[in-house]
Amino acid sequence: MFPLAEPLWLLPLCYGAALLANLFPWAHARHWALARLAGYGGALLVVVALLLALLDGRENDRLGLVMAALVSLLGLVILDYSERYLRGEPGQRRFILALLGTLASVATVVSTGNLYLLVGAWILSSLCLHPLLTFYRDRPAAVIVAHKKFIASRLADACLIAAAALLIQAAGSHHLPLIVERLASAASAGGGLAWPVELALVLLVLAVILKSAQLPVHGWLIQVMEAPTPVSALLHAGLVNLGGFVLLRFAPLLSQAPVAQTLLVLVGGLTAVLAALVMMTRVSIKVRLAWSTCAQMGFMLMECGLGLYELALVHLLAHSLYKAHAFLTAGEVVGQVNRHALYVPERAPGLGQTLLALPLAGLWVLALHGLWTSFLPQHALPAAALALLAVGLAPWCIRRASWVHGVLVSGVLLVAYLLWHLAAAGLLAGTPRPGPYQEALAALVVMLFIGLYLLQAWITGHPHGALARRLHQRAFAGFHLDEYFTRLTFRLWPVRAQ
Structure with missing residues (x-):
């Protein structure tokens, strides 16, 4: 069970208070000032909560504290960016209300231990996001894509509500830590999860897949570029990542649900591979970033399915910060390209060098990991994590003209990851290690990514x-996967003309 740091509950209330204040007529000329005040106030509250958690000897909700810090940082930056981005645009008050509502909902998801509130806030965050995606109501593409996203989210909500009902009925409580503790203990004592709990976890995974824009329901995330840039940053850096956070909350149960694990690994792994191939064919920077998010979400869900929860948490935090920066600086890409044109381009590595880099990276990972475990044997990484790290670091070995320089850079990155892994292990204390079934799935995943x-x-x-x-x-057409879902959605619920 994780007691919640009291000031953390004030974070969603801070955003909600600014939203309510903006509803009054006297706030018409002060809407941005109130929004900025909520941004700075939320960041200050999280700092206070972190300090109290460090000074307090009791166990705290470490994962919730870190996620709340991430939400407050993103909220502060996006609010400040949005004021300058939308200067002179009509409908700014409508934008602020929807943005504050989204931030309040996301802050509730990461800070609550009540399953009712978590489900309600997650649904509300999607509803508040809808007017942000359709901020430019005169753009037909924005309306159509938001309609597709609305349908996918409502399907996810139905799965989420059903999963919550089954879990609450099975555990006899709506307190999230108590649900996880009771059902995990019962599964350990009885040799496995009861079928209603197993079904609930499968429904939860389906909800996460739908909300994380996994294939073949990914099209709305790729085509939602008609929204303002700060909305894209909020979506890709915050809302899409909530699925990974919820899976981490249910990690002790998920590790005992082989059907849910298999679903995460298959859908997430195939999405990561196919989206990575499609991304190679794109020229537009924002579209490339969207396909990258689709692939990264697939990779994160696959990590959760394999039981690599520390790797998934590091991935979640790094991806959020990277995507927020990438979208908010997308306008500088032209200048960066012009500056790079002044330098002599590096020669692309040959096929032989690229193939040699993989075993070289593998040996380097094993050597550094062996040194790491000699000092911290209790924090050894699973074989699947080592293999995935080797595949990810292999390109760094040949990105520079000098092999020695490339190997050293990859070594620094690996050491940095090991330190982040150590921090994530501390945040996820008590998370189960991968079991035999997950190790079998890991072999399939490693072969997939080597391929x-x-x-x-x-x-x-x-x-x-x-x-x-x-x-x-075929990759340029997205393997035609989105077309099937688009036809199905418009048959079920045609979009109305604006």
Whole structure:
């Protein structure tokens, strides 16, 4: 069970108070000042909560504290950016109300231990996001894509409500830590989860898949670029990541649900691979970032399915900060390209170098991990995590002209990850380690990502070959997966003309 730091509950109330204040007529000329006050006030509250947690000897909700710090930081930056971005635009008050409502809902999700509140706030965050996505109501593309997203979110909400009802009935409580503790203890004593709990976890996973824009219901995330840039930053850096956070909350139960784990690994792994291939064909920076989010969410869900919860938490935090920065600085890409054009371009690595980098990265990861475990044997990484790290670090070994420099850079990145892993392990104290079933799934995932690396190496080495031409045509079309879901959604619920 995790007691909640009291000041943390004030974070959603801070955003909610600013929202209510903006509803009064006297706030018409002060709406941005009130929003900024909520942003700075929320950040200050989280700092106070963190200090109290450090001074208090009791166990605290460490995961909730870190996620609240992330939400308050993103909220502060996005509110400040939005004021300058929308200067002179009509409908700013409507934008502020929807943005504050979204922030209040997300802050409630990460700070509450009540399953009723978590489900309600997660649903409300999606409803508050809808007017942000349709901020430019005269753009038909924005309305159509928001309609697709609305349908996918309502399907996810139905799964989420059903999952919550089953879990509350099985545990006899709506307190989230108590639910996890009781059901996990009962599963350990009885040799497995009861079928209603297993069904609830499958429904929870389906809700996360729908809300995280996984294939084949990913199209709305890719096509939602008609929204203002700060909305894209909020969506990609905050709301889409909530699914990973909820899975971390239910980690002790998820580790005993093989059907839910398999679903996460298969859907997440295939989404990560296919979205990575599609991303290689895109030119627009915002569209590339959207496909990157789709792939990263798939990777994060796959990590949760494999029981690599520390890796998933590090991934969640890093992805949120990276995507917020990437979207908010997207307007500087042209200047960056012009500056890079002044330098002599580096020669692309050949196929042989790319293939050699993979075993080199693997040996380097094993060597540094062996040194790490000699000092901290209790924090050894699972074999699946080591394999995925090797595949991810392999390109860094050849990104520079000097092999030695590339290997050193990859070594620094690996050491940085190990330190982050140590911090994540402290935040997720008591999280179960991967079991035999997850290790079997990990072997499939490792082969999948090694195959993706080899395919990308071949395409990079033979960009005009027959395989590259055939694959480019299908990848550029997104493998036509979104078309099927689009036709289905408009048959079920046609969009109304504005």
